[in-house]
Amino acid sequence: MKSQRILADFFRRSWPVYVLSITFHLVSNMINVFYPKVLGAFTDKLAGGELTRGLVVDYSLQLLAIGIASVVFSGIAMYLVMYVGRTFERGVRGLLFRHFTRMGERFYAKNGVGKLLSYFMNDVTAVRESIAMGINQTANATMLLLSAMTMMIISGIPLYLIGACVFPLLLIPFIVVYLGPIIRQRSLHVQEALGKMTETAEEQFGGIRVTKKFAVEPIMNRRFGQTVDDIRAAQLRLVRVSSFFQALVPFLGTIALIIALAFGGYLTIAGRLSLGNFVALTLYVRMLMTPLQQIGNVINSIQRSRASLERLNGLLSQSPDIVESDAATEADLSDCAIEIDHLTFAYSPSSEPVLKDVSVRIEPGATLGIIGRTGSGKTTLMKLLLRIYDPPPGTIRFGGEDVRELTLESLRGQIGYVPQDGFLFSTTIRENIAFSDRTAVMGSIEDAARQAQIHANIDELPERFETKLGERGLTLSGGQRQRTSLARGLIKRASVMILDDSVSAVDAVTEKDIIDSIRRERHNKTTIIIAHRISAIKHADEIIVLDDGEIVQRGTHRELLEQPGLYADLHAIQEEGSLHATGTSDS
Ligand SMILES: Nc1ncnc2c1ncn2[C@@H]1O[C@H](COP(=O)(O)OP(=O)(O)OP(=O)(O)O)[C@@H](O)[C@H]1O
Numbered sequence: 001m002k003s004q005r006i007l008a009d010f011f012r013r014s015w016p017v018y019v020l021s022i023t024f025h026l027v028s029n030m031i032n033v034f035y036p037k038v039l040g041a042f043t044d045k046l047a048g049g050e051l052t053r054g055l056v057v058d059y060s061l062q063l064l065a066i067g068i069a070s071v072v073f074s075g076i077a078m079y080l081v082m083y084v085g086r087t088f089e090r091g092v093r094g095l096l097f098r099h100f101t102r103m104g105e106r107f108y109a110k111n112g113v114g115k116l117l118s119y120f121m122n123d124v125t126a127v128r129e130s131i132a133m134g135i136n137q138t139a140n141a142t143m144l145l146l147s148a149m150t151m152m153i154i155s156g157i158p159l160y161l162i163g164a165c166v167f168p169l170l171l172i173p174f175i176v177v178y179l180g181p182i183i184r185q186r187s188l189h190v191q192e193a194l195g196k197m198t199e200t201a202e203e204q205f206g207g208i209r210v211t212k213k214f215a216v217e218p219i220m221n222r223r224f225g226q227t228v229d230d231i232r233a234a235q236l237r238l239v240r241v242s243s244f245f246q247a248l249v250p251f252l253g254t255i256a257l258i259i260a261l262a263f264g265g266y267l268t269i270a271g272r273l274s275l276g277n278f279v280a281l282t283l284y285v286r287m288l289m290t291p292l293q294q295i296g297n298v299i300n301s302i303q304r305s306r307a308s309l310e311r312l313n314g315l316l317s318q319s320p321d322i323v324e325s326d327a328a329t330e331a332d333l334s335d336c337a338i339e340i341d342h343l344t345f346a347y348s349p350s351s352e353p354v355l356k357d358v359s360v361r362i363e364p365g366a367t368l369g370i371i372g373r374t375g376s377g378k379t380t381l382m383k384l385l386l387r388i389y390d391p392p393p394g395t396i397r398f399g400g401e402d403v404r405e406l407t408l409e410s411l412r413g414q415i416g417y418v419p420q421d422g423f424l425f426s427t428t429i430r431e432n433i434a435f436s437d438r439t440a441v442m443g444s445i446e447d448a449a450r451q452a453q454i455h456a457n458i459d460e461l462p463e464r465f466e467t468k469l470g471e472r473g474l475t476l477s478g479g480q481r482q483r484t485s486l487a488r489g490l491i492k493r494a495s496v497m498i499l500d501d502s503v504s505a506v507d508a509v510t511e512k513d514i515i516d517s518i519r520r521e522r523h524n525k526t527t528i529i530i531a532h533r534i535s536a537i538k539h540a541d542e543i544i545v546l547d548d549g550e551i552v553q554r555g556t557h558r559e560l561l562e563q564p565g566l567y568a569d570l571h572a573i574q575e576e577g578s579l580h581a582t583g584t585s586d587s
Contacts, residue, residue, distance in 0.1 A: 006092060006312065007131065014084050021084070022139045024077035029140065031070045033147040036283035038062050040155065044276035077140075085132025092124050092312070104321045105388050114202030118195035119315055123308035126191070130305035134298045141291030141298070148284045157277050164263055165285050168255040169292065179245045180303050186238040187307035193234040197227040242300050249296030253289040260285040322387055324408055331406040333414040333495035336399030338362040338385070338526065343395040345384060354380045356549045362542075365524040369537025369557075371570065372546030378530045379419075381546075382498050385528075386412055416494030420501040422485020424476070429458055430465035433487045440491060448491035451517040453510050454483035479505040486514070496526045503536055511536060534571050543567070 011018070042059045045051045096119060152162050204211070204220050211220050264281045267273040273281075340360045346353040355377045362368045370378050384391040387403050396403040403411065424432050433448055434440040445465065449455040457480055461467040469476060476484065482505045489497065499518070503511045515536055518527070531537050538557040545553035545560070545567050553565045560567040 006095070006309070006316070010088050010091060010131070014087060017080055017084050021077045021080035024073045024080070025140045026143050028070045028073035028077060029143045029147055031066055031073065032144070033151050033287075034066055035063065036280045036287065037151060037155070038066070039283060040276040040280035043279045044274065047275050081132050085128045088131055089124055089128040092127070093120055095316070096120060096124070096312070099316055102320045103318070105383070106321050107318065112199040112202060114197075114199030115195045117202065118191070118198040119312060121198070122191055122194045123311050126187075126301075126308040127305045127312070130298070130301040134302055134305075137294045137298045141294040144291040145288060148287050152281065152284050155277055155280050157273070157281050158267070161260075161263060161267060161273070161281070165256045165260045165281070166288075168252040168259070169288070171252060172249060172292075172295070175245065175248055176299055179241060180299065182241050183238065183245065183300060183303040184307050186234065186241060187304035188310065189234040190231070190238050190304075191308055191311055193227070193231040197224075197231055200224055200227045238304075242304075246293075246296045246300055250289055250293045253285075253292040256288060257282065257285050322390060322408065325405055328405055328407045329401065331398055331401065331410040331414060333398055333411075333526075335364045335495075337364055338496070339397040339400075340381070340385075341395050341397065343381075343384070343391055345380065345389070345391060347380075347389070354549050355384075358546075358549070358551055360542075360544055360551070360554075362526060362528070365526055366541040367519075367522070367527045367529065367539070369540030369543035370528065370530045370546060371532065371534065371537055371543060371567065373548075373566075374532075376546040377549040378546055379500055382417065382500050382528070382530065385498070386415060386417060414495045416489040416492040416497045418486050418489035418497075418499050418502040420482070420504055422482060422488065422502075424469055424481055424484060426469055428463075428466050428468050429461070429484060432469065432484055433465075433491055435488050436492050444491055445487075448487040449484075451490050451514070451521055452483045452487035453506070453514050453517075454480060454487055457483075479507075479510075482506065483510075483514075490518070490521070496528070497522055498528045498530075500530045501532065504532060508533075508535065515539070534567075534574055 038059055042051070045055060100116060149162065149166070153159070200223060204224055211217060260282050264273060264278050268275060268278040338361070340358055343355055343358045344353050345355040358377075358381065360368065370381070372378055380389075383389050384396060385403070387406075387408060391403065393404060394402055398406065398411070425435075430442075430445055431438070433445050442465070446455060449458055449465075458464055458467070482502060486499070486502050489499070489502070497518075503514050506514065511533065512535065515529075519539060529537050529540060534557070537543055541556070542554060543557060543560055544551050545565070547566055553560055553563065553567050555563070561571060562568075
């Protein structure tokens with residue numbers, strides 16, 4: 001199992017620190033077990049009337065030395081084990097993040113950000129707690145148990161008495177076998193409920209502006225409240241069984257103590273056990289209580305962390321849906337034709353195709369315009385060009401090479417894709433524009449901003465390009481965000497540029513300025529423009545009209561205007577709109 005591998009890999013790398021930590025614990029415990037022995041000897045001297053002032057000082061100094069040495073060694077051991085735990089946490093979080101970056105859109109469509117965050121926070125922490133404290137506490141507790149037992153034997157306490165005292169402890173494995181799976185199952189429910197809560201919180205915060213505009217805060221509170229209630233219910237179910245388990249283990253220790261008192265006391269009265277050995281026995285049995293409690297805690301936390309490990313395992317075992325072929329070659333899109341050849345695509349085998357028998361050839365340096373009703377498959381076609389989803393083999397080729405045979409980095413690195421709703425990061429405008437090349441000089445950042453017609457707006461901001469955007473760039477208007485995202489695409493000067501409805505949120509005059517500057521800048525460079533407004537695509541070398549996943553018309557702007565069909569209809573509607581608005585036509 002992969003979860004086991006996470007641990008195995010980790011232990012392989014960090015075992016020396018573990019060994020060191022366990023050794024320090026061992027030393028600390030070995031020192032500790034002399035404590036009852038000194039007290040036993042003290043008692044014997046006291047009972048025999050041999051105790052002198054010098055001996056009292058002697059015994060006190062011995063106890064002080066035992067205390068200091070034990071604290072120093074156990075302190076270092078504790079630090080080391082915390083260090084390993086944090087190293088594990090850091091390693092697994094890195095592993096998870098790398099795994100997430102490899103996953104495709106399908107994965108993110110299924111797993112919300114909040115849910116993924118809960119793996120980072122809750123599950124990793126649960127495993128860390130148990131591997132950090134778990135192993136060391138077990139080792140510590142086992143050593144303490146063994147040393148206490150050894151010391152009992154060395155001290156001359158009869159074996160049958162020791163056997164009778166530790167007998168109740170033999171029940172522990174049976175309790176573990178019975179209660180362990182229940183604890184694990186309930187922990188799994190807790191982790192799932194926590195994941196649900198972070199998922200809901202993330203969604204609710206993401207949609208807070210919509211919520212406020214619709215004044216539906218009470219509904220939002222109710223929904224969130226439900227997830228918190230679910231967590232409490234799941235946690236209480238877990239606490240009920242784990243508290244019972246945790247209390248049961250030391251309870252067995254108490255029974256052992258009672259046996260020691262009763263049986264040991266009887267033997268002492270009968271003169272078969274010295275008073276010193278009786279005191280030592282009760283102290284040793286009392287000493288067993290702490291390790292027993294620790295073992296209870298550890299078993300509890302291991303069961304809980306196994307549930308988290310299973311969740312992490314489930315996540316890490318999912319492989320990315322887009323996999324680079326072993327023989328993948330570097331793409332060179334600088335001067336190549338793009339061929340889409342009888343492409344039919346459905347998002348899942350059971351659903352209807354979103355694209356049906358689409359064939360287009362884009363010559364090197366040409367501009368393709370795509371128009372069509374909403375939901376007609378325009379963005380899907382672009383996602384297939386970028387291989388965000390896998391097209392059927394041989395249906396998309398760049399310079400004759402199947403897109404599936406190209407390395408993803410070289411393919412995506414040479415395509416500048418500007419989506420309609422470009423996500424902006426909560427950093428400066430400069431860093432957002434220079435996203436694909438952090439070393440871009442200010443001159444080219446400003447040029448890209450000018451082409452995207454956002455420069456003037458940026459100039460008005462207090463810190464111009466150094467202005468920090470709020471989360472997701474929400475401090476800008478919709479149109480400003482869109483143009484900043486456009487500048488980010490333009491600065492790439494990519495061999496192939498895709499503008500996916502990227503000027504939909506700007507007014508007609510700004511759109512014209514943007515399209516004009518893109519035409520100048522991308523003269524002789526392959527460009528695909530998707531738009532709902534004809535004005536944005538009418539200069540393209542070829543325009544295709546998509547309707548319900550099919551190309552229903554193709555040609556130049558003039559050719560399409562001459563045919564009856566969707567394009568001419570759209571043109572007529574849009575012309576009418578612009579006539580109403582301005583009293584002029586721009587066709
Ligand atoms: N990830 C997805 N999983 C399943 N179906 C999807 C997915 N993305 C889009 N679709 C469906 O595919 C169809 C085409 O969507 P697409 O986004 O390609 O249309 P579009 O032409 O770009 O629309 P718009 O003009 O509104 O942006 C729609 O019916 C949509 O519901």
